[in-house]
Amino acid sequence: MTRQRAVLVAKLAEAEDHPDAVELHRRAEEEMPGISLSTVYRTLSALEGQGVIHRHQFEGASARFEHADAGHHDHMIDVDTGEVIEFCSDRIERLQAELAAELGYDIVHHRMELYVRRKPTS
Amino acid sequence: MTRQRAVLVAKLAEAEDHPDAVELHRRAEEEMPGISLSTVYRTLSALEGQGVIHRHQFEGASARFEHADAGHHDHMIDVDTGEVIEFCSDRIERLQAELAAELGYDIVHHRMELYVRRKPTS
């Protein structure tokens, strides 16, 4: 457990958003000037492998990461602002499992992203 | 409407699978040796812009394309074989719209992919 890994885990734990590797690198540099971007990428891959963090590949953007401590959830992306909103629906999850089962499959994992736009204020 | 564009549209219309740009290039070369990969990419982007085809970015793979003539559907990806299975669920679509609406959003488009494994045969 190196110092750079500790800093990265800390930054991800305290993050309220879903930063990408470059942004995370910037944040890590605050406490650890000189940390390499390669280390960020390498560490993120390692942490993902251990299930400590999740990687998301939203449309037309570089990979974004979040700490895995919160339970499972899916994402809505505001196409105008880029803001990411988390949400969760047991009903949808159940339906997904049913659909897969009907076709003879088990779900290993899934990905559901809603690209949304704020409703016009009436 | 150039010959290369016609070939590409034809190849996509007859495709039963979801080829990526390189595979499509290979298929196009059968009828049009010398067609450039850049042209394939450029044409695919143009066709996508016109809504003629759809682009999918599945996990850890290059973009894959399909003709848009079939109605809307989502995808299951067999993580062992890479096979892509199409499916559709109005109930899930409705739930998604409801969830977005509850949070004050309209859905622009969405992406739902189930990464699955064939059920063990009992």
Next chain:
DNA sequence: ATTTATGCAAATGCTTTGCATCCAG
């Protein structure tokens, strides 16, 4: 003719990797 698409090669952007060094246990 004149606009638009093509082919080629070079550039891009994100991510990964080889290798020598450094740090942690």
Next chain:
DNA sequence: CTGGATGCAAAGCATTTGCATAAAT
């Protein structure tokens, strides 16, 4: 001590782009 992690620079891969040529209407 010694293996694994780091920093740097270079490579990789999918995709895009600049530009001169060629083809389409």
